[in-house]
Amino acid sequence: MGYNNNPLVTALIEKGVKITNPSSVEIGEEVDVNLISSEDVTIHSGCRIFGNKTLIMSGVKLGSRSPVTINNCQLGRKVDLKGGYFEGSTFLDFANMGDGAEVREGCLLEEEANGAHTVGLKQTILFPFVTLGSLINFCDILMAGGTSRANHSEVGSSYIHFNYTPYQDKATASLVGDVAYGVMLNQPPIFLGGQGGLVGPSQIGYNTVIAAGVIYRRDFPKGNKVLMGNEPEIEDFDFYPGLYRSVKRRVINCIEYISNIIALKAWYQHVRIKFYQGSDIEKLLYEGAVEKLDIIFNERIKRLKQLANKMEKSLELYKSNMGKKASEELIIQKSELFQNMEKIEKAFHYSQSFSGDEKKKDEFLKNLELSDKDYISFIRDLDDQIKKEGTSWLLSIVNNAKNKVLEYLPSYV
Numbered sequence: 537m538g539y540n541n542n543p544l545v546t547a548l549i550e551k552g553v554k555i556t557n558p559s560s561v562e563i564g565e566e567v568d569v570n571l572i573s574s575e576d577v578t579i580h581s582g583c584r585i586f587g588n589k590t591l592i593m594s595g596v597k598l599g600s601r602s603p604v605t606i607n608n609c610q611l612g613r614k615v616d617l618k619g620g621y622f623e624g625s626t627f628l629d630f631a632n633m634g635d636g637a638e639v640r641e642g643c644l645l646e647e648e649a650n651g652a653h654t655v656g657l658k659q660t661i662l663f664p665f666v667t668l669g670s671l672i673n674f675c676d677i678l679m680a681g682g683t684s685r686a687n688h689s690e691v692g693s694s695y696i697h698f699n700y701t702p703y704q705d706k707a708t709a710s711l712v713g714d715v716a717y718g719v720m721l722n723q724p725p726i727f728l729g730g731q732g733g734l735v736g737p738s739q740i741g742y743n744t745v746i747a748a749g750v751i752y753r754r755d756f757p758k759g760n761k762v763l764m765g766n767e768p769e770i771e772d773f774d775f776y777p778g779l780y781r782s783v784k785r786r787v788i789n790c791i792e793y794i795s796n797i798i799a800l801k802a803w804y805q806h807v808r809i810k811f812y813q814g815s816d817i818e819k820l821l822y823e824g825a826v827e828k829l830d831i832i833f834n835e836r837i838k839r840l841k842q843l844a845n846k847m848e849k850s851l852e853l854y855k856s857n858m859g860k861k862a863s864e865e866l867i868i869q870k871s872e873l874f875q876n877m878e879k880i881e882k883a884f885h886y887s888q889s890f891s892g893d894e895k896k897k898d899e900f901l902k903n904l905e906l907s908d909k910d911y912i913s914f915i916r917d918l919d920d921q922i923k924k925e926g927t928s929w930l931l932s933i934v935n936n937a938k939n940k941v942l943e944y945l946p947s948y949v
Contacts, residue, residue, distance in 0.1 A: 544569055548579075557581040571817065580604075591820050593629075601635040610824030612647075624831070625657075626824040629910075634670070642831040647912050648685055652693070659709070659832050661800070663718050664912060669693035669730060676709040677734075678796065680718025681742050682725040683916065689713065692730025692748060699736050703778060707790050707843040708736035709836055715796040716930035717742070719803050720923040721915050724759075732765075737789035755789070778846060779853045783869055784948055786843070794836045795937035798888055799930045801829045806891065807926075810904060811911045833888075837881055847874035868947045876944035883944065887937035896929040 544563040548555060552574035555561055561579055563569075564586035572585075575594035579585075582603030585592075590606060595614035598604040602619030609622050612629040620637030631645040634653035642659040651657075651668035656675065662668075663680035665688035672691055676699040681689035689712070699708045712734070717723050726740060729748030734740070738752065741759025746752050750765030773781075804826050812822035847870040854870070855862055873880075891897060903922045906914065918926075942949055 548572060548574075552577075554578045561585075571820065573817070589824070591817065591824065593817060593821065610821050612821055619653075624828075626821070626828050628821070628825065631662075640675075642828055642835060644825055644828040644832075659835055661828075661832070663689075663713070664721060665689070667691070669695070673697065675699050676706065676736060678709070678711055678713070678715075678793070678800075679726070680713030680715070681723050683721055683723075687725060689725040689727070691728045692732065694731045695728055696733040697736055698733055698751075702775070703780060703846070705839065705843050705846065707786060707836075707839045709790065709793045709839075710734055710736040710738040710740070711789075711793055711796060712738075712740045713742055715800045715803065716927045716934060719800070719807075719915070719930070720918070720927060721912065722920075722923060726759075737786055737793065739789060739792060755785070774857075776853055776857055778850055779857060780846070780850045780870070781854075782866065783843075783847070783873060787840075787869075787873060787945070788948060790836065790840050790843075791938055791941050792934075794833065794840070794884055795887070795934045795941075797829060797833050797836065798884070798937050799892075799933040801826065801833070801888065802891055802933050803930060804829065806897070806901060807904065808911070810906055811914075833884075837884060841877055841881065844873045844877035844880075847871070865947065869945075872945050872947055879944045880941050883940040884937065887933075887940050890933060890936050892929045892936075893932035896925060896932055900926040900929050 542563055544567060545555060545558050545561055547569045560581045562584040566588045567585055567590055568588060572592040573594040577592060578597045580599035583599040584605040587608030589608040591610040593611060593613045596611050597616045600618050604617050604619055605621045607623040610626045612627055614630050615627045616632035619635035622639045624641030625639050625643035627645045628647045630648045632650045633655060634651060636654035637651060638656045640658035643657045645662045647664040649662035649664060649666045652670040654671050655668050656673045658675040660674055661678040665682045665685050666679050667688050667690045668674060669691060670693045673696045674691060675697060677697045679689055697710060700706055712726055724743035726742060727745045729746055729750060731749050732746060733751045735753040739755040739757040741757045743760045744756055745762040747762060747764050752763060752765060756763060809822060812818040851867060851870050
């Protein structure tokens with residue numbers, strides 16, 4: 537069995553945590569063992585646990601295939617991390633990841649969201665049941681859709697969300713599905729075919745299939761179609777670093793994404809919170825999830841600001857290189873973004889205090905008389921009309937944020 541003179545390892549074993557090879561396990565001195573459940577938790581050989589915010593609930597399994605390192609992560613019930621590195625992220629009940637994962641700061645995997653082997657995530661939100669295949673890079677993205685583990689949104693193996701541009705910016709987060717409809721767990725799944733990619737920022741609607749092998753560079757928010765990637769012929773053109781031949785779609789999609797994050801936080805604050813009242817550990821799991829939404833919100837603001845700050849130089853490059861061919865509309869769009877970014881940022885922060893249309897919110901929330909059902913069962917069992925009211929409430933939050941920001945970008949409307 538092996539010997540380990542780390543008192544924290546000893547304390548965990550004494551409280552009932554199953555540690556298969558104690559001498560191989562490392563636990564940082566900052567870890568609070570009171571936040572690690574003693575009920576059916578298994579820590580396999582070579583695992584390392586760090587961070588004073590680390591929380592491990594009952595039924596968690598770490599390292600069944602290869603060593604796992606976790607640092608300041610919150611793991612809900614029966615989370616199974618089979619191998620890899622996990623930092624600054626929250627996993628709700630039954631979420632799981634295969635071997636070789638790298639999950640970096642700011643990820644939120646909701647119930648039963650999962651990935652196979654060798655998946656890379658950062659600033660990623662996966663709604664319940666969303667499934668990732670193997671060898672995937674899926675950073676800066678929110679994905680929803682599906683109603684159960686048997687009817688789920690899926691990303692095929694060897695898929696990439698392209699989140700870094702040749703202009704060296706990351707104002708590229710994509711919405712695959714959305715918040716207002718996705719949280720109701722009644723939307724058709726989305727399928728992103730293997731050995732393909734999505735160029736962010738993009739918006740993809742429910743019941744969309746992007747065929748295997750396709751690199752998709754556009755938006756398709758209306759959904760309900762198989763996209764074969766038949767791009768129109770585009771001629772090669774000269775590349776000037778920092779020039780930006782267009783910005784409107786990129787900025788609009790960034791605004792849409794951030795507005796959805798604001799709505800998702802409201803959903804957690806008014807709805808999700810009701811399911812985390814049983815114990816202090818449950819409340820900490822909830823707080824961990826909300827913290828990730830704050831991290832994502834701040835990251836998206838930061839990336840949009842970086843894009844806006846590039847516009848002053850971009851205007852000079854664009855005018856000097858395009859001459860008489862320069863688009864006056866594009867010049868105005870770049871100028872508005874650069875000149876008004878401080879006001880845009882304030883508008884986003886102010887929008888976080890708006891809890892939605894009060895009548896619609898109250899109409900929805902009055903139906904949330906909780907029983908002994910878990911979150912998934914409760915939401916799925918809501919009446920369709922009640923779900924429509926909830927979606928309408930969340931859309932009022934999304935639209936409020938968008939409209940507040942677009943006041944400072946009139947040429948984008």
